[in-house]
Amino acid sequence: MTEPHPARHYLFFAAPAHGHVRPTLPVAAELVRRGHRVSYATTEPFAAEVGATGAETVLYRPALPDFAGAAPGDSPDWLPLALTAAIAESSALLPTVVDRFGDARPDVVAYDTTMNPAGRLLTRLWQLPALEFSPVFLPQRTSNPGFSLAAMLRGSPQDGAAERPAVRRFREDLTALLAAHGAADVSPLDFVTGFQGPRMAFFPRDFQPGGDSFDERHVFVGPCLDPSPPSAAWQQPSDGRSVVLVSLGTSYGNRPEFFRMCVKAFADSPWHAVLTVGRAGVDPAELGPLPAHVEVHRWLPHFAVLPHARVFVCQAGMGSVMEALSCGTPLVLAAQAREQQMVARRAVALGLGTEVPGGKDPTAEALLDAVGSVADDQEVHASVAGLRERIREAGGTTRAADVLERLGAG
Incomplete structure (x- = not known):
């Protein structure tokens, strides 16, 4: 019989965005269930969800009113803007956490990879073991020959043009953050590329491009889902x-033209359509009169519908895609941002569904055709069933907690 691990204190934090916080919550709850102490630094909008895990909620004041909106997905500067937003958010979080735990430090720091400026500075300051959570694809050295993060950090233009202001600001803000927290001796390049600790991905290895090339430091546990x-x-x-089922997730629900198009697509079809627009999304009244077989919800858990759905139309967010595949539901993808386009391309390459022609602005006819095609494609169903099995084998929440317990045990 395996001896239980001694109780440890884990500090969690993630970027204040649903797609980054939610994958970590079942892991926090499982560690609490096993008798460990979990402190979770977050912002007020996520306090109730964090508290429901049994973790101690440590509130800090966010740097940005809308973290997810700080880097528009269609901007050519999406990446440096996202990285600069992470630096700002890390700057806001660090004083609260250092003040709170300076005299009673946790045993392990586990943080979302987007917040790696704060995570790596804390582990350097406190000399603690750390783990980076990744709800997005892990970076590959050869995955994008046209982009070099190292070159961006050195200030080298990417395409022979002058360095863009967004890139310069990212380098300057990171340099200032390091100096402010006792790491002026570390170059931005070494800071970003020098992390050698474990990383945990919330999707199976087979879904990661080049998954077989990642060493044992990279643990692919698959989606960590709430069992309730x-x-x-x-x-x-x-x-x-x-x-x-149709959803654009939490960040893109305020697109009335997209949801009106969906109503049009399914109005005279044999499908029963369930549209979720998000609590902060479009007002359902803006969509006009609805046929009896088209329903619109401000919010509805995907897991209430996905086991019964033949197709899931979504924005190709990693969390949404993993939820669908966990239920064995094929995908029709209407990516809204660059990060989602990468997820969509990977899903299509693995035969898990299709991208609807027109991307984020498809026609009603194109959407209806894509849904019917995927629903009737037996090869897609077989691929989805195979990936669903890979998700089950990855271990999910139980394996994630096991990994963190071993890290805490030293």
Whole structure:
């Protein structure tokens, strides 16, 4: 019989965005269930969800009113803007955490990779073991020959043109952050590329491009899902119609033209469409009169519908895609941002669904055709079933907690 690990204190934090916080919450809850102490530094909008895990909530004041909106997905400067936002958020978080735990430091720091400026500075300051969570693809040295983070940090132009202001600001802000926290002796390049600790990916190895090239420091646990039943009830249609679920996630729900197009697509179709627009998304009243077989919800747990859906239309966010594949539901992808385009391309390459023609602005006819095509494609269903099995084998929340316990045990 395996001896239980001694109780440890884990400090968690993530970028204040749903796609970064939510994958970590079941892991925090599992560690608490096993008798460990978990402190989770977060912002007010996520306090209730964090508190529900049993973790101690440590609130800090965010640097940005809308972290997810700080780097528009269609901007050519998306990456340096996102990295600069992470530096700003790290600067806001660090004083709170250092003041709170300076005399009673945790045993392990586990943080979302987007917040790696704060995570790496804390582990350097406190000399603690650390783990980086990754809800997005892990970086590959050869995955994008046209882009070099090292060149960006050195100030070298990427395409022979002058350095863009967003890139310069990223380098300057990172240099200032290092100096402010006792790491002026570390170059930005060494700081960004020198991390040798473990990384944990919230998707299976098979979904990562070049997954076989990552060494044992990289642990692919798959999605860590909440095992409790959905908090909201949903009734299957009684008329025998096939169900299609449509969602653009939490960041892109305020697109009335997209959801009107969906209503048009399914109005005269044999599908029962379930549209979720998000609590901060479009007002359902803006979508006009709805057919009886088209329903619109401000919010509905995907897991209430996905087990019954034949197809999931989504924005290709990693969390949404993993939820669908965990339920064995094929995908129709309408990527809204660059990061999502990478996820969509990978899903299509693995035969898990299709990208709808028109990208984030498809026509009603194109969407309906894509949904029907995927629903009837037996090769897609077989590929989805195979990936679903890889997700099950990856271990999920249980394996994630096991890894963190071993890290805490030394």
